[in-house]
Amino acid sequence: MSSILVQVVVGGLLLGAVYALFSSGLTLIWGMMNIVNFAHGDFVMLGMYVAFVIWKLFGSGPLLGAPAAALVLATLGIVVYFGLIRSIMKGPMLAQILGTFGLALLLRYAVFWWFGANFLSLPEDIVGGTFDLFGIRIEASRLLAGLVALIVTGALHVLLTRTTLGSKMLAVAEDSAAAQLMGIRPDTMQAIAWAIAAGVTGIAGALIATFFYVVPTVGETLAIVAFVTVSLGGFGSVPGALVAGLLIGVIESLSAYWIGAVYKDIVVYALFLGFLWFRPQGLMGKS
């Protein structure tokens, strides 16, 4: 492999790790409550704007921006759960789709109204610059974003599978009535799940903001990326989201490199449709 190709693949993997991170948030909600959050892309967008505001106010990068985004989004997650999701969860499907779609419009255009439609961006040198590693050039911001995303996704997986909290959440997902009899409050667990899912999504947004432009409609594309990742990885599976996220990152980079940047989204969407057609249960999901 030529070093350019290696560079493209590494770049794809780093981006894919961030995709995996925000898709984990979507998959957690989807797996636990069987609700698709159509506003998920806009959660990422909000994370990006929080990072931007933090930089504007304090001049600091993701070190402060990421925790702030996590905090803001986790709060939003709890508010959304109690204000909307709890009551539409048991309702007809049209209400579920409408509810989160309305939320998406509300968030997107609230930001549009406040910040305008201009492309904003953090300064390019907010995280290091560019450096050479074994002959390939990597932007420090992308490297940091990829690594942090990997760590947070891993931590989320550990939280869900190795802790009491994770077991309680799984219990609610499996059988909420039975969990209730065991003294677990489904409401609390689901609210926590929303907080965690939105929180990690916020972190992902803050990381993306270090190397990508910030604009209110950015969530539209990212939502579809998350849908693709989750359908590919199987809903409810964080490891699945990780594998699928990395895969999609690489596919995007390669198609941008080989066919042209305009076509990278086309390739991913087409892949998604193909996948839904042949394996609606996902790459690692159970049929």
Add this chain to the structure above:
Amino acid sequence: MRRLLWPSVALALAIAYPLLFSTPFQQRLGALVLLYAIAASAWNIVGGYAGQVSVGHVVFFGCGAYAAMGAYSHFALSPLVGIPAGIAASVAIAAVIGVPTLRLSGHYFSMATIAVAELVRLIVSDTDYLGGGVGLSGPTVPRNVFDLSFISALPYYYLFLTVLVLTLGITWWMADSRMGFYLRAIRDSERAARSLGAPASRIKLYAFMLSAGLTSVSGTLYAAMFGFVDPESGLGILISVKMLIMAALGGAGLLFGPLVGAAILVPLEEISNNLLGGNGAGLTFIVYGAIIVLIARFQPGGILTLLMRLSAKPGKTPDISSAAGAPHAP
């Protein structure tokens, strides 16, 4: 005959409206309400009656719009040619994407249709024959009446009213036929419907194709009135969302639901755009978003369901279960 009372009153009011409200703004507003009501009613067939929440209907809208403007730009034909051409293209596309996507249930179907719509938008934005990112324009100076290029909104108003009456007539006829009963059964429980012998896949596909064809007509009419189409106005996902919201606000799965929704939301949007100028666009959609969240949260059956419940005589339970959003026994 009683069931025809309200529709007749509504039709009489609709015919009289431009005579009572004769300023250009009011006539244009009336025409837009009817236009969106056509699109939302078309969506209602598959989204409301069949309960398959498509977010990709803008593809069919775009088919009609691009067919109309393409007929003019490339062949110097009347945009009216876009009606048959758009219907043919939409029905064909609906058949192609319907077969794989309609197998997907619930959310998966919605997501797949979003992906289809975005895919089509990206491809069209990159196709020079279809005008790329700039789009296609219609006749600037009308050659004859068939160019559908009028200065006043009045001719559009009556044209749209005719098409809306046809659309609602087709919907009514369909809802009352065997197909309509199948669709409602599928919406309430596809598994139960299948086990009772309803050919669910075929019926859903027919509904999708019928809905696609009618949506395409609304696209053609839109392009004729505005005189151009570009990827944002003809294929943007927000147009799908508008169809969905109008139908749901009025009452998805009810014949007049989409019309009620359009009659509320279109004036809201136009007036707020007028009052707020350029900054209004963002605010309008904030209000849109808030309204959708509130319907989903408090009144998933839509406004008509609420009215029907309120106006029902005590002791007699109204048939609210015919609305898609109304809660029903599993």
